[in-house]
Amino acid sequence: MLLFSMLAAAIAPGIALLAYFYWKDRYDAEPLPIVIKLFLTGALTVLPVMIVQRALLLWLGESPFAFSFIVSEGVEEFIKWFVLFHIIYNHTEFDEPYDGIVYATAVSLGFATLENVLYAFTEPVTFGMLLVRALLPVSGHALFGVFMGYSMGRAKFSSGKQIKLHLVLSLLLPVAAHGLFDFIMKTVPSRWLWIMVPFMFILWLRGIRSVNRANSVSPFRLIKREEEVKS
Structure with missing residues (x-):
């Protein structure tokens, strides 16, 4: 029972955040099978990411800057970007700017969810620690996906x-945000919460603004308005 509770606590944040950004699509919801496929693909990237990160860590060492912006976040965000670009960028269902946000958050949260599960079962954690991870790393991955998807939608x-x-920009923006996130965690260990909370607040403000901007230029916006007027 405890194992099931830990598994649920590790998985729930990623699913909840994906549902939130999926339902934020105001005009033309994406097919769930494609969203789920990208979520699972994001989870499958965890292993190759770990292998590449281990190799880079042996080569570059543990410098906080190199680890944050190259070894950890550079590799993670590049592989997410690669998956997103090659699987969905030219797909016919990618037919409005907001779709980039839905698909990018699906890949990012798939990665974050499996990472969270592995953390829950390989480290001595409590439910409180999983809650902190839900509010910080997991939601961070969602927001990095928003920045990636917004720029890819614009492209x-x-x-x-x-x-x-x-x-x-769809690669550089999430790398910069994610790298700064990790750099703060590594270089301000004793008072990181006082810096991380306002930092996350800024990321959320930027993320919600990107969501609203992407929805505001949807080609389906006028069509839906016309349907509402007729009804």
Whole structure:
């Protein structure tokens, strides 16, 4: 019973956050099978990420900056980006800017959920510690996915040089945010909570603004308004 409770506590935050961003899609909800597929694909990337990170750690050492922005977050966000770009970027269901956020958070939260499960069963943790992880690393992964997906959505519906610009930003923004997250955790160990709480607050504000902006330029917005007027 305890094992089941720990498993549920490790999985629930990722599922809840994915449901939140999925339901934030105001105009054209994405097919659940594709969202679930990307969630599971994100979980499957944990093993290759761990292997690459171990190799880089042996090569670059444990410098806080190198670990935060290259070994840990650089590898994680690049592989998420790679999966997202090659599986969904040219998919026919990616037909509005907000779709990038849905699909990117699915990949990110799949990764974060399996990472959370492994942490719960390989480390001496309590439910309180899992709650802290739900509020910080897991929600952090969701927000890094929002930044990635928002920029990829802009790239998808841009033209000319703007496409490359937003594709680059779709990788650089989550790497920067995620790297800064880990850098704070590593370099301010005694008072990290006083810095991390306002930092997460800023990330959430930026994430919600990205959600609203992506919805506001949906091509289905006017169609839905017309349907509402007719009804």
